Amino acid sequence: MSKVTVTDLKTKKEAGERITMLTAYDYPMAKAIDEAGIDIILVGDSLGMVVLGYDDTLAVTIGDMIHHTKAVNRGVKDALVVTDMPFMSYKTGDISQTVKNAGRIIKESGAQAVKVEGGSEVVAEIEAVVKAGIPVMGHLGLTPQSINQFGGFKVQGKESEAAQKLITDAKALEEAGIFALVLECIPAVLTKEVTEAVEVPTIGIGAGKESDGQVLVTQDLLGIFANFTPKFVRKYADLNDEIKTALKDYKKDVETGEFPSQKESF
Ligand code: KIV
Numbered sequence: 001m002s003k004v005t006v007t008d009l010k011t012k013k014e015a016g017e018r019i020t021m022l023t024a025y026d027y028p029m030a031k032a033i034d035e036a037g038i039d040i041i042l043v044g045d046s047l048g049m050v051v052l053g054y055d056d057t058l059a060v061t062i063g064d065m066i067h068h069t070k071a072v073n074r075g076v077k078d079a080l081v082v083t084d085m086p087f088m089s090y091k092t093g094d095i096s097q098t099v100k101n102a103g104r105i106i107k108e109s110g111a112q113a114v115k116v117e118g119g120s121e122v123v124a125e126i127e128a129v130v131k132a133g134i135p136v137m138g139h140l141g142l143t144p145q146s147i148n149q150f151g152g153f154k155v156q157g158k159e160s161e162a163a164q165k166l167i168t169d170a171k172a173l174e175e176a177g178i179f180a181l182v183l184e185c186i187p188a189v190l191t192k193e194v195t196e197a198v199e200v201p202t203i204g205i206g207a208g209k210e211s212d213g214q215v216l217v218t219q220d221l222l223g224i225f226a227n228f229t230p231k232f233v234r235k236y237a238d239l240n241d242e243i244k245t246a247l248k249d250y251k252k253d254v255e256t257g258e259f260p261s262q263k264e265s266f
């Protein structure tokens with residue numbers, strides 16, 4: 001494989017090939033994901049929940065995103081690296097500050113693109129960031145930075161008015177210059193409509209199979225983050241259980257004098 005670029009993704013959509021994306025927040029996981037041949041690594045602000053232990057994504061800072069993206073980047077050869085712009089680093093009404101924040105993330109972290117949440121309300125900012133030469137990924141549906149407006153992590157776009165708005169937003173984002181669009185927690189039928197309505201690739205999470213690609217939080221699919229598992233997650237492993245078993249075995253071996261053995265000693 002060679003380095004995945006934003007233009008490769010559109011080529012994939014046109015060829016009917018599925019796009020794969022997973023999140024990473026550190027070097028070893030990024031390296032494993034890259035070596036598995038996943039197209040896109042997202043340094044998501046889910047960082048706040050699955051790594052930093054917050055209840056939501058709101059407290060994550062630009063500094064946090066840069067710190068973790070740098071670690072991710074050291075493990076990546078081929079995957080396209082996208083970093084989330086955290087809450088309040090855009091949509092503040094100060095477009096030039098948004099461009100500076102996006103620029104700082106790219107320059108200091110080495111990511112190739114940024115992701116922002118939202119529809120028509122964020123179009124002017126996306127246009128400005130794209131104009132600065134920074135590729136932008138969009139994100140519609142359940143946008144976790146707006147959790148306090150949604151009143152919880154709930155499926156979005158169920159009513160026909162909300163569905164219509166989501167399609168209008170998707171077109172507006174495409175017009176603004178996004179290279180791909182994440183659709184989170186929306187009905188599968190709406191995903192199909194959006195995916196047909198735009199030329200940019202759609203990447204779904206909890207959005208059915210009709211998107212051009214899929215993304216999951218790696219800690220969910222590996223069963224590392226055990227606080228809760230959303231309905232849309234398929235657990236490909238239960239590492240939290242395995243880790244706890246290993247740790248208890250270690251404790252037992254130390255306490256009984258079973259570890260270290262002669263072979264493990266100098
Ligand atoms: O932060 C994140 O992990 C995300 C994905 C769920 C799309 O935004």
Ligand code: NA
Pocket residue numbers: 044045046084144
């Ligand atoms: Na995110």
